[in-house]
Amino acid sequence: GENVEQHPSTLSVQEGDSAVIKCTYSDSASNYFPWYKQELGKRPQLIIDIRSNVGEKKDQRIAVTLNKTAKHFSLHITETQPEDSAVYFCAASGDGGTSYGKLTFGQGTILTVHP
Amino acid sequence: DAEITQSPRHKITETGRQVTLACHQTWNHNNMFWYRQDLGHGLRLIHYSYGVQDTNKGEVSDGYSVSRSNTEDLPLTLESAASSQTSVYFCASSSSRSANTGELFFGEGSRLTVL
Secondary structure, three states: OOOEEEEOOEEEEEOOOOEEEEEEEOOOOOOEEEEEEEOOOOOOEEEEEEEOOOOEEEEOOEEEEEEOOOOEEEEEEOOOOHHHOEEEEEEEEOOOHHHOOOOEEOOOEEEEEEO | OOOEEEEOOEEEEOOOOOEEEEEEEOOOOOEEEEEEEEOOOEEEEEEEEEEOOEEEEOOOOOOEEEOOOOOOEOOEEEOOOOHHHOEEEEEEEEOOOOOOOOOOEEOOOEEEEEO
16 A cells, blocks of 8 residues: 655744655555645644646645655745644545545654744 | 534543544535544544445554444444554545545544543
8 A cells, every 4th residue: 555754753943944844655656645734733634735747836835846756745835934833744645446535644744933 | 614523522431442433524525534643653544435335444444443324424433442542533524536626624533542
């Protein structure tokens, strides 16, 4: 099955700096790569996702890049703010048949943004 | 508004007891999932269902069972609770495989402690 590795496990930045979280996956058939944000005591929520036919996607201060050849994808947060402090999870899945919606998650990254 | 709710939110039980965690969604989603969240492991898939009467094992299914008798509910049962099953459990749902999105909508989580 799919295996997703996520690094770093913790990341501490100053407000206004950029943050980058990286993930690798093992199954070359995976073609959907979402990122979830989980604030303390809350449920995970989707913040951005990318499909394998796209190399990069941006949404305001966040962006995701995908390198299918190397089987890795990254989350980039620019101009970080204290409210960005949370746990971030990457995930991967197929997009049809028995894999639909069955996400394999990375271990999570605790991001702390210091004012 | 459509929602996905879990109950109980907190549960303390003893080793060997049977425990059932409820999950109810009003999104009318066909796909439902149960994940457990443990520090250092991210979110791991326990069981999932693509529709009524359909259930499938995830990567950590031992000691757990689910049933899907209607679209709205996917209860998770621990037949004989063990201390290793102390965790936070998240239920999630997503729309059918024909939709152009793989977003998972998570419940608030159920914290289970097995003594």
